[in-house]
Amino acid sequence: MTAGRFKTRFAPSPTGLLHLGNVRTALFNHLLARGRGGAFLLRIEDTDAVRGHDRYAAALQEDLAWLGLAWDEGPDVGGPNGPYAQSQRGELYERYTRVLEARELAYPCFCSEHELKMERKAQLAAGRPPRYSGRCRLLSPAEIEARRARALPATLRFHVADGRTVEFEDGVRGAQRFQTTDIGDFVIRRSDGTPAFFFCNAVDDALMGVTLVVRGDDHLANTPRQILLLEALGLPVPTYAHIPLVVGADGAPLSKRTGSRSLAELRAAGYLPAAIDNYLARLGHTYEEPGLLSHAQLAARFDLARVHHSPARYDETQLLHWQREAVKTLSADAFWRWAGGETQALVPASAHDAFIAAVRPNVLFPVDVARWARVVFGDELALSSGAREAIADAGRSFFEAALPALEEGRASFAAVSGALKIRTGRSGKTLFKPLRAALTGELDGPEMAHLLPLIGYERARARLVRALAHTR
Incomplete structure (x- = not known):
């Protein structure tokens, strides 16, 4: 475990291609780390064997590298706190669950999904917030053994003591207070033996020396649970900052399911890293400078105090604006490489510079450049x-x-x-x-x-x- 150095992290689950919502989270963490001379860590959260896919883990690493979000610790580059894929850290999680069991802070729960559903339904009907009643916590050792002998599936729950107030200062939302009475005992290991998100996510942040966790505000309710876990294990608690989600035109969180294009799709279309960086850095965050900034400039001026408190609405028009600005800054050589094979085959070498100068103000993507290459140098001219x-x-x-x-x-x-x-x-x-x-x-x-x-x-x-x- 390392300590002392400022460190942020991005911890995606490899269940699909990165879209702009989770890329923005990665970017904010990277800008904070670079702006403070700290470290940026990448961790692959693939504990769910059914959902984890090696191809998505490889794709997201390729996407982050293309965007310029190099990590100081993580897959491929290594570091003192590896391994950096949760699927390879099972023994470590088991060790910490045994610590909680030995301290009688965790217990097996044999309740079926049907029983839990009926319990939640009854609580809601009575006007109470749904939370686990803790009935399996009252089982005697003999009753536990009897259920195990019948091979009943069991989760492992963390015991949350009633009557406490969990308080922390959120880097975006300010002072936060949660009553443990409203939390209830929660699952830290599933019935199939895999650790739950609350557990391994918190343990890894502590063991990997993460000092600031920046994530979507849909995780805000997870934070008091994770603080309770880390305190029970005697592990350091990081600072948390929960940023509002990016939403689409319908107000729903931006995702592949709501039509958001993946970073891989944007890259294939010819979007430039500088365009995406400048757009996302301003999506829910204010910069005084109106022009295109380098990644280093974005990092130097990034401040959690300037993160907005309301959801950030995705606006493709703004993304296209930053794409236009990024195209303007490309060197002639970079423009030529970006333009692609069709343009390179059509434009004579002697005309490279003149052609680039002529079409640059009127193109956003390589397909646009290729269209003008056909217009200028093609033998067959299509008329609109x-x-x-x-x-x-x-x-x-x-x-x-x-x-x-x-x-x-x-x-x-x-x-x-x-x-x-x-x-x-x-x-x-x-x-x-x-x-x-x-x-x-x-x-x-x-x-x-x-x-x-x-x-x-x-x-x-x-x-x-x-x-x-x-x-x-």
């Missing part, structure tokens, strides 16, 4: 419905004048459009709209002054000839 309409409206005489204007101006859009203005008397949208439509197949996009030199004279002339044919 709007472009077809603009070409038809311009009429035959417009494109009959456009061909000699192109001959005169060659690859200079200013020269071409100037010559065409003189020949047709058109200006503004009536000039530029059909010309752009014929040359790019679109009504808007990157500046034509940058695109036409890349399209080139021969390709541009073929497109004007084709547009002329569309006016017949």
Whole structure:
């Protein structure tokens, strides 16, 4: 067990791909650790053998690494408090359950699910909060042995003494008070022998030297239980901070089930780590700086006092804003790698820099870059419905004048459009709209002054000839 150094942790269960709700929890913990010169720990909570999947554990580690959330302790990197997968810590949990049993602070419970359900139903009908009555705590050793002899399944419950008040200062929500009378004895080991979340989660935080636990406020009611456990075991109690959940448009917590895309899906679509970092760091947390910040800057300015107390609503428009800002900051080499194989195959090496400069302000994702690579360098130009309409409206005489204007101006859009203005008397949208439509197949996009030199004279002339044919 280590002590003294500030340490946060992210402890996901590998039951699916990471979505933005739990990624934000990881990010907040990472920013706090980096901002205070502390350590960030990754622990895989896979005690449920039915739900745990190696592929999800590997995927979440890949996602965190891609996002820049490197861990100082955990899988692959090791550390003094391993192993860092709970499925490998079973003997340790059993040792601590035996400590509680020896101190008569834990006891076997043979109540069936039906019995527990009826008990809760009766308590609710009487207007009391549902909690376990503690009846198995009153069993004599002989009665316990008799039930075991009949091979009755049993959980292990922690005995919560009545009449206590559990108090702690939450890093976000302030002073918290819970009455043990409302908690009741709770399960720390399931009937199949696996440890319950309350138990192994708390024990691992203490043994791994975690000093601050930042997690969703749906875990707030777990905290007094875990404090009671750690106190009973004589283990250090960390500080807790419970952050409001991220919710979708329907107000429900963000999850895969509510349509939230996984981090892997966002990554595959071409979202940049800086975009996701900047969006999530501001999702329920206030920064004074409006612009894109580096990860180090986000960490230096992160403060739990600036975490909001109400649920944070996911807004894809804001995520797209930060994606646009992140694309602006990419170096030419990074942009080229991000653009992907289709673009790299279409754009000649001599045109890399000019093409990037031309399309960067108008793209958000690699698919957008590839579309403009096809527009500029492709032999077959697809016309949007709007472009077809603009070409038809311009009429035959417009494109009959456009061909000699192109001959005169060659690859200079200013020269071409100037010559065409003189020949047709058109200006503004009536000039530029059909010309752009014929040359790019679109009504808007990157500046034509940058695109036409890349399209080139021969390709541009073929497109004007084709547009002329569309006016017949």
